[in-house]
Amino acid sequence: MTQIATAPSGAEAALLSVRDLTVSVKDRGVVRPLVAGLSFDLAAGETLAIAGESGSGKSITSLALMGLLPNNVSVTSGQALLEGTDLPSLPEARMRAWRGARVAMIFQEPMTSLNPVHTIGSQMTEVIRAHEPVSASAARTAAIEALRKVRIPEPERRMKQYPHELSGGMRQRVMIAMALVLRPVLLIADEPTTALDVTVQREVLELLRDLQKETGTAIILITHDMGVVAETADRVVVMRHGRMVESAPVEQLFAAPTQDYTRALLAAVPRLGTGAERAKPLPPAAPVPVARLVDAQVHFDIGASFLGRPTHRVHAVEGVSFDIRPGETFGLVGESGCGKSTIAKSLAGLVPHQGHVEVDGQALAGLTAQGRRDICRHIQMVFQDPMAALDPRMTVGEAVAEPLLIHGIGTPKERHTRAAELFERVGLTLEQMTRYPHEFSGGQRQRICVARALALKPKLIICDESVSALDVSVQAQVLELLEELQRETGVSYLFISHDMAVVENVVDRLAVMYLGQIVEMGTRDQVFGNPRHNYTKRLLDAVPIPDPLRRARAHARPVSDIPSPIHRIGNAPNRLPLQDIGDGHLVANDW
Amino acid sequence: MAGYLFRRLVQSALILLGVSFITFVLLYVLPADPVRQIAGRSATAQTVENIRQQLGLDQPMLVQYWRYLSGLVQGDMGRSYLQKTEVSTLIAARLPASLLLMAGGIGCELMIGLTLGIVAAVFRGRPLDQGLMVTSFVAVSAPQFVVGLLLLYVFAVQLGWFPIGGYGTASHLVLPAVTLGIMGSGWYSRMMRSSMVEVLRQDYIRTARAKGLTRARVLIHHALPNAILPIIAMIGIDIGIFMGGIVVVESVFGWPGIGQLAWQAIQRVDIPIIMGVTMVSASAIVLGNLLADFVTPMIDPRIKLR
Numbered sequence: 002m003t004q005i006a007t008a009p010s011g012a013e014a015a016l017l018s019v020r021d022l023t024v025s026v027k028d029r030g031v032v033r034p035l036v037a038g039l040s041f042d043l044a045a046g047e048t049l050a051i052a053g054e055s056g057s058g059k060s061i062t063s064l065a066l067m068g069l070l071p072n073n074v075s076v077t078s079g080q081a082l083l084e085g086t087d088l089p090s091l092p093e094a095r096m097r098a099w100r101g102a103r104v105a106m107i108f109q110e111p112m113t114s115l116n117p118v119h120t121i122g123s124q125m126t127e128v129i130r131a132h133e134p135v136s137a138s139a140a141r142t143a144a145i146e147a148l149r150k151v152r153i154p155e156p157e158r159r160m161k162q163y164p165h166e167l168s169g170g171m172r173q174r175v176m177i178a179m180a181l182v183l184r185p186v187l188l189i190a191d192e193p194t195t196a197l198d199v200t201v202q203r204e205v206l207e208l209l210r211d212l213q214k215e216t217g218t219a220i221i222l223i224t225h226d227m228g229v230v231a232e233t234a235d236r237v238v239v240m241r242h243g244r245m246v247e248s249a250p251v252e253q254l255f256a257a258p259t260q261d262y263t264r265a266l267l268a269a270v271p272r273l274g275t276g277a278e279r280a281k282p283l284p285p286a287a288p289v290p291v292a293r294l295v296d297a298q299v300h301f302d303i304g305a306s307f308l309g310r311p312t313h314r315v316h317a318v319e320g321v322s323f324d325i326r327p328g329e330t331f332g333l334v335g336e337s338g339c340g341k342s343t344i345a346k347s348l349a350g351l352v353p354h355q356g357h358v359e360v361d362g363q364a365l366a367g368l369t370a371q372g373r374r375d376i377c378r379h380i381q382m383v384f385q386d387p388m389a390a391l392d393p394r395m396t397v398g399e400a401v402a403e404p405l406l407i408h409g410i411g412t413p414k415e416r417h418t419r420a421a422e423l424f425e426r427v428g429l430t431l432e433q434m435t436r437y438p439h440e441f442s443g444g445q446r447q448r449i450c451v452a453r454a455l456a457l458k459p460k461l462i463i464c465d466e467s468v469s470a471l472d473v474s475v476q477a478q479v480l481e482l483l484e485e486l487q488r489e490t491g492v493s494y495l496f497i498s499h500d501m502a503v504v505e506n507v508v509d510r511l512a513v514m515y516l517g518q519i520v521e522m523g524t525r526d527q528v529f530g531n532p533r534h535n536y537t538k539r540l541l542d543a544v545p546i547p548d549p550l551r552r553a554r555a556h557a558r559p560v561s562d563i564p565s566p567i568h569r570i571g572n573a574p575n576r577l578p579l580q581d582i583g584d585g586h587l588v589a590n591d592w
Numbered sequence: 593m594a595g596y597l598f599r600r601l602v603q604s605a606l607i608l609l610g611v612s613f614i615t616f617v618l619l620y621v622l623p624a625d626p627v628r629q630i631a632g633r634s635a636t637a638q639t640v641e642n643i644r645q646q647l648g649l650d651q652p653m654l655v656q657y658w659r660y661l662s663g664l665v666q667g668d669m670g671r672s673y674l675q676k677t678e679v680s681t682l683i684a685a686r687l688p689a690s691l692l693l694m695a696g697g698i699g700c701e702l703m704i705g706l707t708l709g710i711v712a713a714v715f716r717g718r719p720l721d722q723g724l725m726v727t728s729f730v731a732v733s734a735p736q737f738v739v740g741l742l743l744l745y746v747f748a749v750q751l752g753w754f755p756i757g758g759y760g761t762a763s764h765l766v767l768p769a770v771t772l773g774i775m776g777s778g779w780y781s782r783m784m785r786s787s788m789v790e791v792l793r794q795d796y797i798r799t800a801r802a803k804g805l806t807r808a809r810v811l812i813h814h815a816l817p818n819a820i821l822p823i824i825a826m827i828g829i830d831i832g833i834f835m836g837g838i839v840v841v842e843s844v845f846g847w848p849g850i851g852q853l854a855w856q857a858i859q860r861v862d863i864p865i866i867m868g869v870t871m872v873s874a875s876a877i878v879l880g881n882l883l884a885d886f887v888t889p890m891i892d893p894r895i896k897l898r
Contacts, residue, residue: 117818
């Protein structure tokens with residue numbers, strides 16, 4: 002555990018040398034270490050990935066290096082020497098002068114990391130003028146140059162824009178430009194691409210790599226994603242519960258991990274191209290599908306004319322048709338804003354739709370309130386954030402029994418028995434039923450949500466990014482549970498995810514969505530084995546591969562934002578007709 | 593934008609129409625008889641009846657209301673029963689004093705409230721924060737007539753720093769403005785504290801710190817504009833509460849504003865004055881809210897008026 006990760010060129014050449022760093026939180030008089038005895042070296046121009054699951058102390062490490070720890074958290078022992086100067090013991094005034102100039106940081110959430118009330122220009126020039134005595138116009142020139150370097154189109158115009166006018170990927174580019182404008186020797190990137198769509202992630206990672214080549218900045222990349230590690234890092238430090246588990250050059254770590262934890266972590270990573278190994282016969286089409294959409298559309302009107310009438314329309318779902326067969330897992334993939342969650346909501350009757358949507362042979366349109374409630378029994382949902390999906394003031398036992406109560410099924414005793422059954426089924430214990438959601442871990446909470454979804458014995462469970470917020474090891478367990486439940490009960494899943502590798506491992510058939518329309522649909526083997534639409538190919542290409550030997554070659558791509566699904570009223574988007582290219586493999590014919 | 597303004601103005605006019613109708617009905621069903629007040633105790637039944645007819649108070653309520661309303665849209669607020677003067681003249685003479693007092697009061701409560709709120713947020717959880725929050729609670733709970741009299745006793749009578757009452761110089765304004773502002777400053781310090789605490793937790797504040805900006809710059813340039821947004825909407829609503837406070841404070845300090853005018857009119861059932869002051873106050877509230885809604889998008893570019 003006390004092995005030191007030395008840079009290839011030896012410790013003297015290290016730019017940053019962390020020695021036995023311990024960071025502790027003081028909570029009601031009790032001092033508890035969050036990071037204990039961490040040591041590593043980083044050479045100039047090198048990329049070190051700190052990988053680990055939630056609670057491993059990787060983010061705390063980065064905040065400690067920046068001197069940005071919360072009030073009750075502090076470095077209690079050890080050193081972090083940047084070119085010989087110990088960062089944690091620097092007085093705040095000197096640390097402040099270094100922050101943003103010599104050591105810079107970018108964060109996970111580009112949507113919230115920029116101040117919404119100031120222009121991009123003001124936030125860019127601010128960092129320059131805080132550290133260098135330059136004129137406003139010189140700062141402006143430097144800022145525009147920095148924006149150009151991160152390949153933002155029309156940098157002059159962006160300077161006047163506010164953060165909300167830019168997409169997530171553009172905002173993360175602005176963050177990178179802001180961090181690198183003063184040419185820091187060390188850049189700390191804390192989950193820089195986790196909140197981004199996979200194609201944007203690819204662009205941002207390539208950008209970071211190119212900029213590093215140009216400037217020689219050393220990068221500490223903090224991530225939970227082993228695919229990202231494999232694609233970008235030179236060396237890796239694996240952390241768990243605040244301690245270093247293993248440290249090695251990236252090829253060595255992936256090829257021959259020495260620690261059990263590292264092996265388990267790597268084994269749990271979903272990989273593209275492994276789905277076919279899990280051969281399972283495709284459930285046959287039944288006379289009555291569990292759910293059927295025919296030319297479904299969901300529109301939202303926005304904007305207001307002089308008299309308050311809407312002027313524009315969001316075409317969230319535009320002419321989507323598919324069936325879900327009994328006992329199958331149907332995947333919906335696509336990037337944020339493509340309409341996949343809106344389809345789920347329209348199936349559950351949560352947003353008004355046009356076109357034909359039926360569940361268990363019954364059309365949703367024109368149902369009475371009672372009919373709607375009866376249909377709800379057949380469709381349940383499991384959401385992305387289990388903490389937000391459970392009432393914090395209700396015991397989890399009550400939460401699981403609640404669907405039965407709402408539908409007036411059984412006596413209180415029978416409901417309790419059913420809830421207890423479900424609890425055992427999803428791998429929780431009976432005495433946990435009287436506890437509250439905050440007493441559980443993320444994975445356990447998601448199991449509770451699954452139990453609740455099962456309570457009414459539904460025909461279809463909609464899993465909307467249900468495993469996206471979980472650590473990979475937990476994610477694998479929950480996916481396995483879902484699969485077991487399907488074998489036992491014959492329930493169908495509508496599996497919505499942005500993670501192509503996970504989707505390949507769980508679905509039978511899938512549809513790829515882009516801007517509210519399906520561009521490709523077919524069985525897993527058809528779509529993953531023989532992707533035909535350009536967009537599907539781009540999505541698959543962008544998935545980071547957890548194998549450093551298969552690193553994608555860097556090539557500068559033109560930066561592109563996904564066009565907007567908002568159109569002027571009366572000016573609907575073109576429908577993409579789907580063409581059958583054999584055995585039900587449908588592809589939009591604009592490819 | 594123009595469409596938004598137009599719709600908001602129509603809305604405002606409807607609100608004022610509603611206010612005028614409700615107030616009129618309430619005054620009509622009031623058991624006190626204005627004619628008795630005008631005629632005096634010794635007047636004969638005939639005299640009373642004559643005055644009633646003369647003022648048109650014998651007409652059905654809706655007719656009376658219609659007459660008042662048609663006058664109002666032409667800018668005629670009627671004549672005071674007892675002072676025999678145009679209500680608009682009376683109000684116009686006293687409005688500047690009230691507006692001055694109100695500006696003083698709002699300035700005072702924002703200055704005290706926002707400053708204390710920011711300080712409390714920066715020192716959250718520490719003794720200074722707790723002390724400030726207890727103080728703000730006292731400020732919120734203290735009735736204005738008590739605060740007014742207390743301030744008068746200490747700073748005017750005992751210390752002699754400010755005049756006891758009246759109107760004219762800046763030093764006349766200090767005590768009434770502070771009295772009026774103290775309660776609101778308690779509210780604003782609490783709201784500003786929670787808003788600021790929330791903002792200081794945001795990712796963009798962490799970004800600002802990671803850029804190496806000074807604490808002061810992070811606080812004033814990055815946190816303050818975001819934290820103040822919910823407060824602005826409150827100021828618009830707050831003008832209504834102020835109107836109530838003005839009646840009390842003007843009486844305590846002998847401030848010649850519309851609050852005093854209203855107070856005297858209520859005692860004597862001088863309906864046109866009561867109506868007039870109500871309509872002017874209601875317009876101030878409506879205007880205040882309108883202004884608040886137009887200031888917000890100037891600070892927050894995400895808000896678009898439509």
